[in-house]
Amino acid sequence: MDDQELLRIYATGKDNFYLGILLERYTLLIFGVSMKYLKNEEDAKDAVQQVFLKVAGELQKYQVAYFKSWLYMVTRNHCLMQLRHKNQGRHHVLQADMPAPVDDLALLQKFERETLLENMHEALQDLSEGQRTCLTLFYLEKKSYQEIATTTGLDLQQVKSHIQNGKRNMKILVLKKMQSV
């Protein structure tokens, strides 16, 4: 049973059994994110429990369309609030670290598959050689970071950076091409 199905059953009957099953799937991830921001195991464990409580409360009041993304936002916001309470005045530094929201899937669904594929092939050719090679090896040939680093002679950080930037640039190029049609 997927997350949305569990969420739907919970919304219908408000039976906490289903909410428990749903949240259990994310305990490790919530704990990991809490560790990243709070840097302390006991604080992270407390944060997990507080996030569980918050989620249970919010789901009583609202419907959530994309549970996983929403849960990530709730967890991150909770951790940032904890940090703000601890370090007043330093939160602007932390906000700069926040990753941008991902809407790749929405982009993918917006266009016809064939048109999208064609534009992506063109955009791939427009990328820098490093980005093109790393994206091709990572997504099409399914190679690990280390294998790509060995093949290309780049270091691991450069490989990750090429994949990240290549993906972002490709999205920009494809959107430009789609808009110009």
Added chain:
Amino acid sequence: MNDLTSIWQQEDDLTPEQVKAYLEGRLQGDALAQVERIIHDSPFIADAIDGLKSLPTADHLDEVVNTLNKKLHQQLAQAKGKRQRRKIPSLYWSIIAVVLILLLCFLGYWIVSSYF
């Protein structure tokens, strides 16, 4: 060669076993590449892996998760109990209100039929 659109498709989530194996450096080849793609494409998983890497060891991760899950179920059971307890007083007052209204109706009928 795989489809280029896989760049924007989300792969499945990681299992706790995959996370542990990745953190302990036990993955290689295709298994490692698959986990790296999933981490790269999900900010939630990427943040979690960053955080879990800061633990001195991944040995006790199962224990931490099991304890947190037990507490989760306790929290949810308590919340359910509270909701049920809240329902009982409201039902109690509804019954009293209905009985009082019936009594007033009966009293009114009795007064009207006795004196007029």
